[in-house]
Amino acid sequence: MNDRFDSTAHYRALDAAHHLHPFSDMGALNCAGSRVIVKAEGVYLWDSEGKRIIDGMAGLWCVNVGYGRRELADAALKQMRELPYYNTFFKTTHPAVIELSALLAELAPARFNRFLYCNSGSEANDTALHAVHRYWSIKGKPDKRYLIARRNAYHGSTIAGATLGGMSYMHEQMPSKMEHVAHIDQPYWFGEGGPTDADAFGLSRARQLEEKILELEAENVAAFIGEPFQGSGGVIFPPSTY
Numbered sequence: 001m002n003d004r005f006d007s008t009a010h011y012r013a014l015d016a017a018h019h020l021h022p023f024s025d026m027g028a029l030n031c032a033g034s035r036v037i038v039k040a041e042g043v044y045l046w047d048s049e050g051k052r053i054i055d056g057m058a059g060l061w062c063v064n065v066g067y068g069r070r071e072l073a074d075a076a077l078k079q080m081r082e083l084p085y086y087n088t089f090f091k092t093t094h095p096a097v098i099e100l101s102a103l104l105a106e107l108a109p110a111r112f113n114r115f116l117y118c119n120s121g122s123e124a125n126d127t128a129l130h131a132v133h134r135y136w137s138i139k140g141k142p143d144k145r146y147l148i149a150r151r152n153a154y155h156g157s158t159i160a161g162a163t164l165g166g167m168s169y170m171h172e173q174m175p176s177k178m179e180h181v182a183h184i185d186q187p188y189w190f191g192e193g194g195p196t197d198a199d200a201f202g203l204s205r206a207r208q209l210e211e212k213i214l215e216l217e218a219e220n221v222a223a224f225i226g227e228p229f230q231g232s233g234g235v236i237f238p239p240s241t242y
């Protein structure tokens with residue numbers, strides 16, 4: 001690349017002119033200038049100034065095997081050359097989706113044996129909601145409509161995902177939300193436990209789920225959604241009693 005195109009200042013200027021970042025104050029960010037990441041290997045990132053950084057968050061919690069895995073690049077290249085894309089609508093399938101589904105069925109607990117693919121976590125949660133409502137409708141219980149979620153949870157940026165999530169600033173930005181969502185408190189002992197010991201706190205927060213089901217009445221409740229540990233909320237692990 002020539003100097004005009006790979007300088008930090010040039011990238012920052014183009015980024016400010018043409019790129020909207022998610023969850024960002026664009027005015028402040030464009031004044032300060034974004035960090036430009038140009039390379040990654042293993043657990044490390046490099047920025048456009050040549051600084052090496054440990055990627056402690058693994059991207060957005062999703063680079064589970066590290067950067068620069070040659071076998072993944074090789075598999076992607078082979079697939080891109082053979083069959084880069086096809087859908088599975090219209091009574092169609094293809095070897096890549098069949099083989100991946102069979103492998104996931106082998107690796108996942110026995111009751112998870114069929115897979116539907118989505119492009120993001122937000123879309124996956126919206127799709128899970130469709131499945132929940134369809135399930136209760138087929139069971140002859142269409143009144144089971146309520147979803148119980150937790151405050152300070154993150155379930156995505158779509159209207160459904162953000163309504164399920166318990167982040168108030170996201171709710172403030174959405175004049176219309178999904179109906180039939182109720183929130184309970186998070187199992188965040190370190191931040192909210194006060195003098196209560198961790199085990200007792202975990203139980204009291206778990207009991208909120210039961211209390212909410214009783215309040216809404218079980219015949220109206222469709223599902224509970226919760227992150228096993230809250231990522232975006234602050235990497236919060238519940239007490240073991242929870």
Ligand SMILES: Cc1ncc(COP(=O)(O)O)c(C=O)c1O
Pocket residue numbers: 060061119120121122123125154155156157227231232
């Ligand atoms: C627990 C959880 N659910 C859903 C999402 C949304 O995923 P995406 O950003 O791929 O839409 C995230 C994203 O960080 C997440 O941490």
